[in-house]
Amino acid sequence: MQTKTLISLLFLFALSWAQKNTLHFGVLFQPQTHWLLNSMDSDAGPILDYQSTWGYAGGLRLAYRFSDYVGVGIDAIYSSEGQKYKGKDEALGVVWNSRTRLTYLKLPLLLHFGSDPESPVQFSFFFGPQLGLLMGYKDQFESTITRTNFTTKVEASGKEGIMFDNPALPRKKTLNTEPYQKQTYAGVVGLGVAFRLTEGVLLSVHFRGDYTFNDVENKEASYQDAPNVNHEFWHQNPRYRHYHGNEERPATAALTGGVLVGLTYYVPLK
Numbered sequence: 001m002q003t004k005t006l007i008s009l010l011f012l013f014a015l016s017w018a019q020k021n022t023l024h025f026g027v028l029f030q031p032q033t034h035w036l037l038n039s040m041d042s043d044a045g046p047i048l049d050y051q052s053t054w055g056y057a058g059g060l061r062l063a064y065r066f067s068d069y070v071g072v073g074i075d076a077i078y079s080s081e082g083q084k085y086k087g088k089d090e091a092l093g094v095v096w097n098s099r100t101r102l103t104y105l106k107l108p109l110l111l112h113f114g115s116d117p118e119s120p121v122q123f124s125f126f127f128g129p130q131l132g133l134l135m136g137y138k139d140q141f142e143s144t145i146t147r148t149n150f151t152t153k154v155e156a157s158g159k160e161g162i163m164f165d166n167p168a169l170p171r172k173k174t175l176n177t178e179p180y181q182k183q184t185y186a187g188v189v190g191l192g193v194a195f196r197l198t199e200g201v202l203l204s205v206h207f208r209g210d211y212t213f214n215d216v217e218n219k220e221a222s223y224q225d226a227p228n229v230n231h232e233f234w235h236q237n238p239r240y241r242h243y244h245g246n247e248e249r250p251a252t253a254a255l256t257g258g259v260l261v262g263l264t265y266y267v268p269l270k
Helices: 002-020
Strands: 022-037 049-051 054-065 070-089 094-114 121-145 150-157 160-164 170-174 183-198 201-212 222-226 229-232 253-268
Touching: 022 070, 022 201, 054 094, 054 253, 070 121, 070 253, 094 183, 121 160, 121 201, 150 170, 183 253
Parallel strands: none
Antiparallel strands: 022 054, 022 253, 049 070, 054 070, 070 094, 094 121, 121 150, 121 183, 150 160, 160 170, 183 201, 201 253, 222 229
16 A cells, blocks of 8 residues: 555656756846955954945856756856955055955856746745856055055956065065965855746846855965065965964955846746
8 A cells, every 4th residue: 555655656746747847048147245254354453444345247047947846957157256455554654455356157056946936926045055166366456655645556366466565565476376266165045036027937036145165265375585485475465464464364255145137938848
């Protein structure tokens, strides 16, 4: 009896699968805010203040819904991120502004949940892991001596890094490796609604966030002033040296949040 019941349930499940499964193709766009979170930076006070940083993301979605309410999918998202800072050192008479720009290809693998697909307004939720591939970075630093109004600007990317002889005279050095990790590992969550525009077309709006689990900074980055004399980049970077000295720098996590808008076309699979 139990065997027959199990076989019947499996048959009904397979029939449901065959009738309900749909394939989704979509385009995505997201205005977003981004933060590089480091406890040392947060505790620095006015010598280094976080500033709101805005960017954008956009890409494609491919998802497979194997019932009315559950599906899986993968996104491919190009994301422009980073962090703005400003600081002031009263003793040195120097103020500075700085910005890190990071671009990633993000590949989240997501589990999707939704309400009745025949409803004109549908509840929608997704979560999953995400791999981030660093496409490039740019560090910009500007310092001004307040008593003379003398301003210095420096920009670096790739294996170039910004260091300094004094706060008003930052300079560039060639690094042994790029100062940001090539890969990041994050968790993603999204919550929102989908509007059924026509048969087979959905407009979705989600509050989406992701948070990295590994350090986005590459603490192995260094440069040489003389043969066999290495200097750690993150101790020489002008944003940080003023307040951490030789203290070990903790890990930096990336937090991104925004409103993800998607336009999706879906087709039934029989």
